[in-house]
Amino acid sequence: MEIDGFRGRLITADHSDYDTARAVWNGAVDRRPRLIARCSGTADVAAAVRFARAHDLEIAVRGGGHNVAGTAVCDDGIVISLSAMRAVGVDPADRTARVQGGALWGDVDHETQAHGLATTGGIVGHTGVAGLTLGGGIGFLMRGHGLTVDNLLAAEVVTAEGSILRASADDHPDLFWALRGGGGNFGVVTTFRFALHPVGPTVIAGPVFWAADDTTDVLRFYRDFAAEAPDELGTVVRLGTIPPLSVIPEELHWRPAIAVVCCYAGALEDGECAVRALRQLGRPLVDLIAPIPYVAFQGALDDTVLHGWHYYWKSTDLADLSDDTIAAIADHAFSGGSPRSYSAMFHMGGAVARVPRDATAYAGRDVAHNIVIDGVWLPDESGEHATAETAWARRFLQALRPHRADSVYVNFLDSDDDTSRVREAYGDHTYRRLADVKAKYDPDNAFHHNKNIRPR
DSSP states (O other): OOOTTOOSEEEOTTSTTHHHHHOOSOTTOOOOOSEEEEOSSHHHHHHHHHHHHHTTOOEEEESSOOOTTOTTOOSSSEEEEOTTOOOEEEETTTTEEEEETTOBHHHHHHHHGGGTEEOOOOSSTTSBHHHHHHHOOOOTTHHHHOOTGGGEEEEEEEOTTSOEEEEESSSSHHHHHHHTTSGGGSOEEEEEEEEOEEOOSEEEEEEEEEEGGGHHHHHHHHHHHHHTOOTTEEEEEEEEEOOOOTTSOGGGTTOEEEEEEEEEOSOHHHHHHHHHHHHTSSOOSEEOOEEEEHHHHHTTTGGGSOTTSEEEEEEEEESOOOHHHHHHHHHHTTOOSSTTOEEEEEEOOTHHHHSOTTSSSOOOTTOSEEEEEEEEEOGGGTTHHHHHHHHHHHHHHHHHGGGBOSOOOGGGOOTTOOHHHHHHHHHHHHHHHHHHHHHHHOTTOOOOSSSOOOOO
16 A cells, blocks of 8 residues: 655554554554554655545544544544654744654653753653643643643644645634644644743652542642642642552552642742642651652653553543532542542643633633543453443542533543533533634544534
8 A cells, every 4th residue: 555645654454563553542442443654744644634535534643642532543544643753843042842743741841851941741751742732731830831732832734635734823823723722623733833931950849648538638728728829839639549659668559548749840949838838738648749850750650651551531620629529529539449540630720711711722711620530440450440440430520510610621531422521621602613613624524533523
């Protein structure tokens, strides 16, 4: 099989690399594409799109392959893979970075931190840049510097016709608006240009763990602590078991616990003050907050969510942390069966909330927290574990329904979240506007193997 004008690698089912090339982060996803087109650059992507359209093939687009729903791979179609396109170029004078669509956040942090710069990225180093960015981009730096989409300056996009466009505030501004939160619905982004900010290279960061029995007290304290936190302080609450990391005493491994993970991206002495009250709360099991290189902190969780494990997610935005919300979280967070399952709650606000709601397609600007419920089990535990963890995640989400905001983060939707939840991610007004942009740039809905927005 050949693609006219294509210089990358074509991988079919009889190729020795086929199983590796079709595997994605979520090992529960097992799809068999007819062809994997591993692109070497933007011209290859355009050639692959034109080939797919000419042969009426189902299209999946792979950046980092990290989406829990497995949208990066399809059955009996073509995977347009950007996995070989991971270059990152930094202009330290201009404080910008040019990032190819197959790069991972670890690639970006590695290059930008060489200049003492960073932009808001994911909290796991092997998260893909493209997927995280196009859905919005939440991370530890967002309260100080905005979401990833708030730092996107321009994008190179291959459209459904196989054309190559530049989207920015001045070029195709309607497309640029839609790319900042609307997901992969509008084309294949082959290059991103981001604004960078002085960060690190050393930050005050790390988790503090308390016993699971302390969850209610910790969350009630955290509610006020987070509300008064400076924008430089990003926090994530993690509820599950203590991961078996080498920096944690072995006797604490797998013990049910609540953790508040902090990252203060400002002056070190100010960071020490910002986290002092949290560290003095109750009787922590272990306190790992310390000065640490930002790059090391960003990759600290990589081994707790490995490629090939099986994942099932549910998520919602929370309007606040009322006593009833806290009670629902405490009642359900530790009732999963797998020691690898957990939930994570992200503190929003700060610079995220100061961006006007209609400035980008990302709609959850006014929520207090986002929570994701992650059922996790090993490949050889499928069956009983899969059923149990899936049921746990659904029960947990159901318990949070009375307390949720009218939105959800589109990047946290799983494969069985229906189209009503995609609309929930945006709200009716933004969804209609996205559908209009979709009709302009992809009227046939060629890019539908995603959290799909149908053309209007």
